[in-house]
Amino acid sequence: MGATASVLPDGAKRFHPDQLTTKTLRKEFPEFAGNLRHLKIESLSSKISFKQDSGKIITEDLENGGSETGSQLRRAKFKWDEGGDVLQRPRSAVVKLTDVTEVPQMKLLMTRSWIKRQIVRYLLGGEGGKYLWNLIPRFILAECAVRRAMSEVPRLDKLLTPLYFSRVRVSSFPSQAQWAMYGIKAVPSSWTVQGMAEIKPPMTSADGPTGHYLTSNVTENIATAVLEGLARFHGACWGMGRESPLVSWILDINSTASTLTLYYPTKFGLAPYGYELPDTNAPMSRGGDMRFTKMNLKKFISGLGLGLKEICAEYIDVLRKLQRIYARVRNEICNVSDGKPGERQPSRYGYSQTMLHGDAHAWNMFWNLNAKHSRDRVKFIDLTNVGQGRCVWEVYYFIVQSWHCTDWMQLHRVLSRYYNALRKNCSPCGNARHGAKSKQKPTEGALGASHFANSNDRANLDSTMPFAAFLREFYLLAILHCVHVMAEMKRSGKWSGSSAEHLTRIQREEGPKGARVRKDVVYQKLLVTRVLRLARDILRYAGGCIVQSL
Numbered sequence: 001m002g003a004t005a006s007v008l009p010d011g012a013k014r015f016h017p018d019q020l021t022t023k024t025l026r027k028e029f030p031e032f033a034g035n036l037r038h039l040k041i042e043s044l045s046s047k048i049s050f051k052q053d054s055g056k057i058i059t060e061d062l063e064n065g066g067s068e069t070g071s072q073l074r075r076a077k078f079k080w081d082e083g084g085d086v087l088q089r090p091r092s093a094v095v096k097l098t099d100v101t102e103v104p105q106m107k108l109l110m111t112r113s114w115i116k117r118q119i120v121r122y123l124l125g126g127e128g129g130k131y132l133w134n135l136i137p138r139f140i141l142a143e144c145a146v147r148r149a150m151s152e153v154p155r156l157d158k159l160l161t162p163l164y165f166s167r168v169r170v171s172s173f174p175s176q177a178q179w180a181m182y183g184i185k186a187v188p189s190s191w192t193v194q195g196m197a198e199i200k201p202p203m204t205s206a207d208g209p210t211g212h213y214l215t216s217n218v219t220e221n222i223a224t225a226v227l228e229g230l231a232r233f234h235g236a237c238w239g240m241g242r243e244s245p246l247v248s249w250i251l252d253i254n255s256t257a258s259t260l261t262l263y264y265p266t267k268f269g270l271a272p273y274g275y276e277l278p279d280t281n282a283p284m285s286r287g288g289d290m291r292f293t294k295m296n297l298k299k300f301i302s303g304l305g306l307g308l309k310e311i312c313a314e315y316i317d318v319l320r321k322l323q324r325i326y327a328r329v330r331n332e333i334c335n336v337s338d339g340k341p342g343e344r345q346p347s348r349y350g351y352s353q354t355m356l357h358g359d360a361h362a363w364n365m366f367w368n369l370n371a372k373h374s375r376d377r378v379k380f381i382d383l384t385n386v387g388q389g390r391c392v393w394e395v396y397y398f399i400v401q402s403w404h405c406t407d408w409m410q411l412h413r414v415l416s417r418y419y420n421a422l423r424k425n426c427s428p429c430g431n432a433r434h435g436a437k438s439k440q441k442p443t444e445g446a447l448g449a450s451h452f453a454n455s456n457d458r459a460n461l462d463s464t465m466p467f468a469a470f471l472r473e474f475y476l477l478a479i480l481h482c483v484h485v486m487a488e489m490k491r492s493g494k495w496s497g498s499s500a501e502h503l504t505r506i507q508r509e510e511g512p513k514g515a516r517v518r519k520d521v522v523y524q525k526l527l528v529t530r531v532l533r534l535a536r537d538i539l540r541y542a543g544g545c546i547v548q549s550l
């Protein structure tokens, strides 16, 4: 396909999908649109409903295809002139525009008050804050860069849809100090537009709103198929490290940047290179997750509102046990690294193993369980968070976000299917790394390099992470995440005392404000229930061996 991508100079025109015309497409992307006769842009919006605890149905308009990050998504319908390759003349495409200043998570960039910006700069001043800051421009560049790189890596192209055209614009992103001084004016226009193949039935994605695992309709078979797709990705990239084409574009811009996946460390409470990340929802509250171990649980739980007290009270004994073991769990898995030269030795489970999709929930996946070849069963979209990490992060994330699994045996069936698929997809062939897969050997002295000395990925997996070690890491990560969720709840203060009473009043209101709070409450309860239940099961069925071995 005629995929083009370029980083544009200052002042380059941004293409909002709604403003795309036949003429612009023909002019800007002649390789793709040279034969285009007519273009029509349609909305990708839909309505969805889900149930609250009270039984009340919440209906929500999903604009932009349900985009979580405020991207603009539209469907383009094409009519073509005769001639040219039929394969290059699709009837439709999905056009996605992401602009850094329109992403809700980036609202901070808009801070108008000079004083507030100085305070934010002070609060983000540590190493963890710098890590978060440097990730902002990467968001914009990632999707196109990764798509192009994935088509270079054998066995990965099948996991993606073709990219028809793309544009990226990111020029020099300001330092924290420049931004604190000049505000949004210091942030250059940064955006990316992509036109990609539309994934159509019989391939389908999860139902309901993103992350609502109760309504996702993900069954054991679907969870298995998606995890086998992820295993194919993880296996094909096993041990590639910072030289992998999937992340080396980050180093072309800044050779000392982190290539870790962006999102999972913030989500689970991991500490890249040993630096705990600031909580952007409560930046004033210092002390991190360790404060959880000193919390008066009874007092904290009895102060919770919005139905969270009732959920947490049932698990007070579980939480007490977590308070006792948290510091040791943290020692084993928290300090994570991608092999950046000169960084501290990571924890036992802190070495990056492979490339991760980085936001692998079921609403970013499409599947067709009836596809003849297993390699055609799963497709991924939304590649903004691709980066290095541990495969357990992705497996755990997919499961807790997307699949309502309450059965311990069923969970383990799926975990073992994933592990077997990973083992199958890790190459037993020494040449794979040095040949097509990655042109360079891991650099001498890079963290974990010795693990890959013989370049036999399967042997490496067997020796560094047999199935029992994989399971143990899954349990420890679940415990870490559970503590992180509780510690965040304490830090934000939003769910307790007078703030919770205020939210209770607002959620009864009609209109968008009430609807937003109702949605937040539904999601918080889902998350808390999920992490507590899993932590309880882990302590109940595997607690003995975990605690003893810590």
Ligand SMILES: Nc1ncnc2c1ncn2[C@@H]1O[C@H](COP(=O)(O)OP(=O)(O)OP(=O)(O)O)[C@@H](O)[C@H]1O
Pocket: 044, 064, 065, 066, 067, 068, 069, 070, 071, 073, 094, 096, 161, 196, 197, 198, 199, 200, 205, 359, 363, 364, 381, 382, 384
């Ligand atoms: N190629 C495609 N074919 C069919 N549907 C698509 C395609 N790309 C996106 N969509 C639909 O649009 C939704 C949003 O797209 P996408 O996940 O890329 O953006 P996003 O949600 O803004 O990103 P994030 O998940 O980081 O918030 C998807 O969940 C999917 O339903």
Ligand SMILES: [Mg+2]
Pocket: 067, 068, 363, 364, 382
């Ligand atoms: Mg998405």
